[in-house]
Amino acid sequence: MIKPCFVWAGSKRESSQVISSLFPPVIPVYREPFIGSGAVFLKMADRIEQAHLSDANPHLINTWSAIQSMPVTLAGLLAEHQDKHSSADVMDLGIRTDPKHYYYVVRKAFNHHKDEPAGVYAAARFLYLVKKCINGIVRFNRSGGFNAPMGHGKRPLPSANDLLACQRALTGSGELHRATISVLDGIDALNAALSGEYVYLDPPYEVLSKTSSFRGYTAAGWPSGRVMTLVEAMVRAVARGVNVVASQAYTEGMERLYRDAGFKIRLLQIRRSVNTKGDGRGRVPEILAWAGSGIVQPKDET
Numbered sequence: 001m002i003k004p005c006f007v008w009a010g011s012k013r014e015s016s017q018v019i020s021s022l023f024p025p026v027i028p029v030y031r032e033p034f035i036g037s038g039a040v041f042l043k044m045a046d047r048i049e050q051a052h053l054s055d056a057n058p059h060l061i062n063t064w065s066a067i068q069s070m071p072v073t074l075a076g077l078l079a080e081h082q083d084k085h086s087s088a089d090v091m092d093l094g095i096r097t098d099p100k101h102y103y104y105v106v107r108k109a110f111n112h113h114k115d116e117p118a119g120v121y122a123a124a125r126f127l128y129l130v131k132k133c134i135n136g137i138v139r140f141n142r143s144g145g146f147n148a149p150m151g152h153g154k155r156p157l158p159s160a161n162d163l164l165a166c167q168r169a170l171t172g173s174g175e176l177h178r179a180t181i182s183v184l185d186g187i188d189a190l191n192a193a194l195s196g197e198y199v200y201l202d203p204p205y206e207v208l209s210k211t212s213s214f215r216g217y218t219a220a221g222w223p224s225g226r227v228m229t230l231v232e233a234m235v236r237a238v239a240r241g242v243n244v245v246a247s248q249a250y251t252e253g254m255e256r257l258y259r260d261a262g263f264k265i266r267l268l269q270i271r272r273s274v275n276t277k278g279d280g281r282g283r284v285p286e287i288l289a290w291a292g293s294g295i296v297q298p299k300d301e302t
Contacts, residue, residue, distance in 0.1 A: 001016065001042065001043050002042040002043075002045065002165045002166060002168075002169050003042075003162060003165070004037035004038055004039050004042060004166075005037075005067060005127070005158040005162050005163055005166050006037055006063070006127055006130045006131055006136070006158065007037065007130065007131065007135075007136030007155065008036040008037035008130070008136060008138070009135070009136055009137050009138065009205075012036075012039045012040050012202060012247060013037070013039040014270060014271060015247070015268050015270055015286070015288070016039045016040050016042075016043040017043070018266075018268060018288065019040050019043075019200065019245060019247070019288065020040065020043045020044050021296065021298065022245050022288075022290050022295050022296055022298070023044060023047065023198060023245070023295075023296065024047075024294060024296055025047060026047060026049065027044065027047050027048045027049065027198050028049050028050065028196065028197070028198075029049070029050045029051075029052070029194070029196070029197040029198065030044070030048045030050070030051045030052070030197070030198050030199075030200070031051075031052045031053075031054075031189060031190070031192070031193050031197060031198070031199045031200075032051070032052075032053050032054070032199070032200050032201075032202075033054050033055070033184065033186040033187075033189035033190055033199070033201055034055055034186050034201060034202050034203050034204070035053045035054060035055045035060070035061075035064065035181075036055070036060070036202060038053070038064070038166070040200050040202070041053060041169070041179075041200075042166065042169050045169035045170075045172075046169075050178075051170075051179040051180070052179070052180050052182070052189070052192075053179050053180070053181050053182075054181070054182045054183065054184035054186075054189045055183065055184070055186075056183065056184065056185050056186060057138075057183075058117040058183045059114075059117045059122070059126045059146075060126070060138075061117075061181055061182065061183045062117045062118055062119070062122055062123050062126070063123040063126050063127055064170075064181045065123075065181050066119075066120045066123035066124075067123075067163055067166050067167055067170065068167055068170040068171065068179070068181060070120045071160065071163035071164050071166070071167045072160060072163075072164075073120050074120050074123055074124055074127075074163055075158070075159065075160035075163050076160075077120065077121065077124035078124055078127060078128065078157040078158065079157070081106065081124060081125075081128040081157060082128075082156070082157045084102050085099055085102050085103070085128075085132065086099075099150075100150050103129075103132055103133075103150040104150070106125055106128055106129060107129060107146055109125060110122070110125045110126065110129060110146055111145040111146055113125075114144045114145060114146070115144070126146075127157065127158070128157060129146060129148070131155050131156075131157050131158075132150055132151060132155070133148035133149065133150060133151055134148060134149050134150065134151035134152070135151060135153075136151075136155075186201065186203060186230065187229060187230055187233050190230070190233050190234065190237055190244075191233060191236075191237070193237050193242040194240075194241075194242070195240055195241030195242065196241055196242075196243075196294070197242055197243070198242075198243045198245070198292075198294065199237065199242055199243065199244050199245070200245045200246070201230070201234070201244070201245070201246040201247070202246070202247045203227065203230055203246075203248070205249045227248070227254070227257075228257070231257055231258065231261050232261075234246065234261070234263075234291075235261050235262065238262070238291045238292055241292075241293075242292060243290075243291075243292030243293070243294040243295050244263075244290065244291055244292055245288070245289070245290045245295065246258075246263075246287075246288075246289045246290070247286060247287065247288055247289075248286070248287040248289065249284075249286060249287070250267065250284065250285040250286055250287050254287060255267075255287055258287060258289040262291060263289040263290060263291045264289065264290055264291065264297075265287060265288070265289050266287075266288045266298065267285045267286070267287060267288070268285070268286045268287075268288055269283045269284070269285060269286075270283065270284060270285075270286040271283055
């Protein structure tokens with residue numbers, strides 16, 4: 001499996017093997033409306049003939065576009081960020097500076113240009129912040145400013161080899177796909193899917209507790225209850241012949257919603273990492289739902 005180039009809250013890297021098993025060996029057209037770190041796409045890239053990747057977050061999409069078109073330049077900029085971040089933790093004229101200083105300098109620069117989410121420099125700043133912020137929790141305030149604090153981990157920034165591997169998955173070779181990458185509302189992206197296509201959806205979390213929700217990944221957020229509208233769009237997509245697979249944080253009501261909509265369900269035990277408190281993390285149930293005539297049915301379907 002190709003390693004995702006950045007962390008993303010709710011990443012499906014851990015469960016990508018189970019999710020990908022629902023898809024056939026050859027996927028003519030694949031859509032992922034909430035691309036995030038792209039763990040599921042990267043897991044299946046060599047099986048996909050044409051991919052449409054999208055998200056409502058323009059900074060995320062600009063980063064994916066930079067990985068696709070300018071991976072070497074992006075790698076050089078990230079190496080500069082890493083060097084400056086690391087050198088902030090050494091003695092300078094007898095004074096130890098704080099790596100947080102550089103993080104907040106970059107965050108200030110990012111927010112100064114927040115209305116211009118385009119280009120490789122913007123992508124490098126965003127990727128640096130995502131890697132260095134607390135638990136990879138991307139969070140924006142209502143004015144569109146990135147406001148996640150710096151984390152305590154020491155996650156390295158992706159190397160040129162990491163970025164080039166992701167680029168190869170995006171560009172393909174020979175008869176394989178070249179992915180289209182676009183800023184698009186998740187439901188609008190789902191509504192664009194046609195009969196015979198495959199869609200994987202991993203929408204922002206609904207509120208599970210005061211400390212575990214993940215809905216502020218764009219300035220507009222993810223309105224509470226919008227999952228109802230999304231499931232209705234999924235039902236319409238299945239009715240027109242689209243094959244739909246979705247992940248969703250578990251609640252009894254959420255499971256009932258998907259079952260009543262005609263989806264088959266499997267509950268996975270997933271490590272939750274979006275809680276900023278260590279004792280609030282651990283394994284929790286997550287819904288994996290699917291419907292469509294082209295889905296590869298597991299033997300233990302429920």
